[in-house]
Amino acid sequence: MNLRILLTLSLRNIKSRRTRFILTMLAIVYSVALMITLETLTYGFRVAIISEVRNILPTDLMVYSSSIAIPQEVTSIIAKLPHVSYVVPAIILSTAQVDGVPVTVIGIPNQYFTYFEVRMVSGSLPMASGEAIVQDTLLSKLNMTLGDTIYVITYTSIQGGTEVVPLKVTGTFSSILGGFLGFHLNMIVTSLSTLQNDLSDEGFVNAIFIKLTEDNPVYLNQLATALSQYFPNADVYEQSSVLSSISNAISMVNLFFIVIIILSLVVTGLSVANTAMMNVRERVREIGILKALGASNSQVVALFLIEILIMSAMGSALGIALGIMGAYLARYIMIHLNIPIIIPVILLPNLYAYSLVIALATSMVASIPSLVSIIRIRPMEVLRIE
Structure with a gap:
């Protein structure tokens, strides 16, 4: 089977089980959106605070008693x-x-x-x-x-x-x-x-x-x-030292956000693993027939892997868009709550690329057990049972 056939079969299978795929994709959307929103706000907060400190302390050295x-x-x-x-x-x-x-x-x-x-x-x-x-x-x-x-x-x-x-x-x-x-x-x-x-x-x-x-x-x-x-x-302060201390404090807050993001990715991974395993169990006969018709293990595995990657890529793209919107929404809420800080929402292409890679990698790792089970399926035993 060439790539075109694998892609056609994958899309057909996704369509036939769209409810399950949509629910699993929503977990991916949530994780990616959360990652984009929190990291965008953290970066914007860092930029805003450092800019404010430079305004309040626009100096290289300060002597204070x-x-x-x-x-x-x-x-x-x-x-x-x-x-x-x-x-x-x-x-x-x-x-x-x-x-x-x-x-x-x-x-x-x-x-x-x-x-x-x-x-x-x-x-x-x-x-x-x-x-x-x-x-x-x-x-x-x-x-x-x-x-x-x-x-x-x-x-x-x-x-x-x-x-x-x-x-x-x-x-x-x-x-x-x-x-x-x-x-x-x-x-x-x-x-x-x-x-x-x-x-x-x-x-x-x-x-x-x-x-x-x-x-x-x-x-x-x-x-x-x-x-x-x-x-x-008297105490002598360097602006670079003050900025470094502030940056370290913000990094500690960001570390807490990262822990939350990792936990959401773990939940997403479990959701993907469950969907992939159910997919394999429901399609044992289909797998046996494909192998009996000459499809290799790698081709059958590729068929299921493409389905997972399509679902993950779509969820990641939607999550990135919602994450950016979430950052703007958080900024809007802060302004209307009269919180004395305006966090700039800065678009970060590298963050979006990392988020996409992390989401795809999480889905691939989560689907490994189900993909391994595909290799163990023997077509003769499946057909005999059927």
């Missing part, structure tokens, strides 16, 4: 070092509160407000001392509007003690790190001079952002080592 004790004049010295593009002094207060709500206050020079590439939702950037922009989710939580004054209670200053910083809200911005996956930054951004004046810390900061002119890992490591020695009581 828990207390406001770094002389601001140091930044001008660092700016004169070779391969340094620019240096931004800042104050970051992560232990502040507004009406009992924990907040993170960031103070930077006015000319660097665009440094963090904040996504403005409403209003405008601060133009005068005592003004600030607030994360949109925080403003809703505080039940306040633009133009209102918020009173930030801080617990960190060079003299110690508690200070109250009044800030007039001039605008709101969005951040996907706000309130998602355990992040509760509730950010407030104001001018550096405002915090220094209200906290009586003129001339001091507790964070320095350093951007290099080019990607030079050797110089980056040397500069990080020098800064660690110069500021022994």
